[in-house]
Amino acid sequence: MNLGNLSVGLSTYLLVGAMLFCLGLYGVFAKRNIIAILMSLELMLNAVNINFVAFNRFLWNQKIDIHYILTGNVAALFVIVVAAAEIAVGLALVITIYRNRQSTNVDEFNWLKW
Amino acid sequence: MSSALPSGGSFLLPFILGAPLLAMFVIVFMPKDETKMIKIIAAMGTFVAMALSLFAFFAYDRSLGGMQFTLTIPWVPDLGVNLAFGVDGLSLPMLLLTNLIGFSSIYASWNMENRAKEFFVLLLILITGVMGTFIARDLFIFFLFYEIVVIPIYIMVIIWGSTKRVSKEYAGMKLTIYLLIGSAFLLVGMVALYLAAAKQGNPTFMFDQLAARQNLYSAPFQKAAFGLMLFGFGSLISMFPFHSWSPDGYAGAPTAVSMIHAGVLKKIGGYGLIRLGVYVLPLGAKYWAPVIAALAIANVLYAAFIALAQKDLKYVIGYSSVSHMGYVLIAIAALNPTSINGAVAMMFAHGVMSALIFSMIGFIYEKTHTRNIPDLGGLAHQMPRLAIGFIIGGMASLGLPSTVNFISEFTIFMGSIRVLPVQAILGIAGIIFTAVYTLRIIANVMFGPRRPEWDQLKDIRGPELVPLIVLGLVIFAAGIFPNILFGLVNSGVTSSGLQKVLETVSQAKMGGLF
């Protein structure tokens, strides 16, 4: 399945990934709602995945062999798996915290200081 | 050195190390109400260790010299770490000392009822750790055991300590932080030494290998590395500006910890300075010797004067031990075989003496619940045996002939007066002030009119007599027949190559005052 002449290069993909990552980062930094933070985290993971796949796609690999050529894709797959687990546990935690504290505002989550 | 000995290795030292450890494990699995049984097992463990180290003391071949009873097991071959044990004339007296004091300290805490199980477990760990530092032939193992020692001391001071001028929490914290700061500097020095020795490959931590590669260490490196070790070991041996942990720590610590700390733990500093400083970095030692000598004099006189002004018994002895360590430091600074002989013997002598006197103070405190000298007096009426122990300890402290302390001091003076006459004379002047404060506490605590408030006190008896008998016997046996101890120490000094190092170093300084 070839969709074109691929004039779009590696750097472009990397820039897209960086853009997504930084947006996610901003979300992690700036949002108050803990669910929004989790969403931003997912964005960052996606950005990383884009990098994985892009490097896998474009970079020179010494051994042109199926076993090595798809390593980046496999890594991305594992990231997706871990992300799924993470979001499941994370949301469960959010619900637990919400049940105990009646809040999803991370500004109020400072019980671990000092 | 070690290669000259038959291979195969002796398991004597691991057994000595293992005996208290085994007792510790047995105690761990005992019900905590069985305090009597716990004490007996602890005493058994340390007794086995003591008996075996006595055996080692007499089985050691003095004519052969060098490291004996060696055992080497490669541990981390990539880094050159070996589980290497062995003793020579420098470490065997220290090993014996550790076990003598360890055994006595069990009996000195015979009346311990508060959390006895935990106490004896920690005490046995402490004894094992101290022992390990002395039988290690590998710098890494040495350091490992040294770090093991710190943990039980902190816990023991915090839980079983006593609060006097400073709180026991403060005392424990001070003790621990000093030990750790010292060990931090030591660690840097150790790593630097290790890297310098591994410059041409074949990394090693073995003491003898490190010493054999002296030509790899440049003079500036030796100076810097010795400086680090001086700071580390110096704070351990309570060298002058780094001494203030010693009186506070002893005053806060329970009796057994005071005994072991003043008796042997402190000696790791002197032992390390000789074994690692003088032996491995002779040029550095020579460079720093004037500094050590000056600080040693400060130790001797300054601490002796402060001891005069103390009201708490343990503070007197705490400062006294700082003062006595000054002699060891003078001896190290003098850098000749005679004085190093004296330094090792002095560490042994002071260990026995201070352990004895601390155990006696422990009993006094246990019975009268005070250590304040003005509150005490005339205890010889009610507790003659305790008074005898106290007087023996005091006499040893002021260096009375027929106690081992006298010969040690004499040897130190003999060795140091050739090279450091002024410092030695000032140091010898210290014996006067030592006599003053020692006799003062003997007079004010033991003698004087009978005080009716102490009439119900019972003299020490039964197990409580063990520290007095064991340590008193050692003080006089080694004092009347000094060759028992000095023969061994001398074989260590002359056969380990140390002598050669010392001779070359002190060649330029020989000549003396006149």
Place this chain on the structure above:
Amino acid sequence: MFKEMHDLFQWAWLIPALPFLSFLLIAFVTKRSKGLSSTVSILAILTALGLAIAIGLGIIQSGAELVEHPVIVSANWLNIWGLKIDIGTVVDPLSGMMLFVVALVASMVQIYSLGYMQGDKGWSRYYAYQSLFAFSMLGMVLATNLLQLFIFWELVGLCSYLLIGFWYFKVSAREAAKKAFITTRVGDFGLLLGILFLYNKFETLDFTALSAALSTNLQNVAVVGTVGYVTVMAFLIFMGPMGKSGQFPLHVWLPDAMEGPTPVSALIHAATMVVAGVYLVAKMYFLFEASPVALQFVAGIGAFTAIFAASIAIAQDDIKRILAYSTLSQLGYMVFALGVGAYSASLFHLMTHAFFKALMFLGAGSVIHALHEKQNIWDMGGLWRKMPITGTTFFIGVLAISGVPPFAGFWSKDEILAGAFQNGHPIIYAVGLFTAFLTAFYMSRLFFVAFMGPEKPQNHPHESPLSMTIPLVILACFSAIGGLAALPEHNFSFFIHFGEFEPEAMNWGLAGISVVAGLLGIGFAYYIYVKEAIKAESIAARFPIVYRILNNKYYIDEVYLWLIHHIMDGLGKVLYFIDIYIVDGIINGIALLTRGSAKVLRRTGTGQLQTYAMVFFFAVVVIFMVFAFGEGQLSSLNPLAMLGGVK
């Protein structure tokens, strides 16, 4: 002859060993049984006395040969790199004489104590100490080298400490014991230094070897250094005797030492231990002789102590203190005798003094015992009638110390004075003569006030038991005839001398002068205290300041106390202050700094996860920038490269 004796002399080590054995026995076995303890102790010392007499007779038979070739038995004691010490016994006339004197006085005192210490709680302890003392003293006498001598020297000091403080419940006794130990310790500091310097220079501490090394190298400046070095060593060595033998200014402990039981004062603080200093100087005489300055110093100190102590003694009221100052004065005599070169005379006086001073102390003890611990002579009076044996023997002692012929003191004192005069020390001779006068005066004063005169109705004295009077009688005999050892023709100095033996004819003129001085003293005392021709009070009233100064012992104790309490303790307090507020203060300051900065820095721990993440990422960005744009510098910081060469 000499050969057979040699075998006997090899057993000399038994003499100190026996009392030591008895000490161990008493301490570990018989301490519960009073009778057994004293029996063991007395048996041991009597056997030792027997041996000492046997050896003494052997020495006399062997003749002067032993002076040049003493019999030495020794074994290695300490052997390490650069330090080799032997321990052993030396038998020569000097040690033989000392053995006899010490063993005799010790056995007399121990027998005497059977009566004197009757009923004391610490009976076994007392005899244990006595045995330990006998061991130490005899061991010191037999020492072959300086270190051995020093060891036993310190041990006798320990025994002195223990026995002065025997009644440890008395505050005064405990303080006196402490004072004695510390004061002698000051002297020992010098002695120890001297020993160290000597060993450093000559590589030996053996008396004979040292003497040989010194005499062969005396001209060789390269080895001995200058005479100055010898002088320094002699000074340092002499500090020991100054402490032990109570020479000015370290004399202060001896009068206080009278707090111990009186037999102890007789044994330790009159007859034996205090003369150890004289013995040491005699042993080291080759060193002192090599330095005229040191000898001058010794003579000066001795003469000053003699007259100084005698002047104090005339204003004291306590019977034991008078005797103590008298002892100081006589010790000064012996020391200046050594200083002026009257070597044999000094040791002769050591022997005779041991007899009559022990006698007088025991007599004083008998009096004190009879009067139930009264010691002020003005509380006594007319005791001769009630205590004839004590009174008579005491009178013999007084005559002996006053130098009345033919009693022992006359011979030895006369030899000393003659030595001082003939060796060209007229000032010292004059001082000695005046001291002899003072001695006679205060001893007669003591005797007349305590034993003559009216009885005091509140006293009910009675003669002491046999166990106390027999030693008195024996010692009185020795005090009476002991001086005859000088006859005929310097018999004593034939055996005990230094260098070449040069017999000198008795100078009867000088002897006459000293006898006159002694008799004058007795006469003055008689006029003042018996006839009361001149009231003693009126003399005191006429010179109130002099009397006060003398009575207060020149305020030397007060000066020392002030020095100790204000200077030494003050320094201690100042240093302690420095220690806890400056040295420790710096440490605590660092700790406080850490804590303070932690207090500030912990504000950054807001608990806000997002803040943490922001800081973290900011740092990441910075590091990233450094790595991305400044890689030239950073690639060299590769941690693995730093470990390069390890593997």
Place this chain on the structure above:
Amino acid sequence: MGTIVFFIFAILAIAAASGVVTSRNIVHSAFYLALSFSGVAVLYVLMNADFLAAVQLLVYTGAVSIMVVFAVMLTLRGEVSDSNPENRKWGWGAFISVLLFAVIALVVLTNSDWRVLPSAWTSGGSAEDMSLLLLSQFMIPFEAAAVLLTVALAGAVILAKGVKENQ
């Protein structure tokens, strides 16, 4: 044409992502998230990673977004239009993010030595290829991931179920 498709979907993904982080309504954010995921899936397709694209759609767009919506529903309090506010430090966050992006962009754009393939290969990326690799080379991580998912499932259930107060 690929370039056009790329830019369309790349801009879509980025715009949706900015919608996620800027929207003040958390429900809108969740939907923007799904949109962003879908855009990324198309990018995968453009990079020949068909299988990954499918997984992306299934897991992210299908499962994660929905779960987020559920979580929002379970925890929502108050006004929904103000359910996703910024905190006070959002300025700093923006600064650091922009800084990071600037640095990355600079590095990416200035770096010339990417060792890019002379001519891009075109095969691979199918489910078949991936499965071969997962079951041979990455066998153990694959199994570990399975265990992880199971544990996460159990953990999520336990956490969400909570502990009864009076037990």
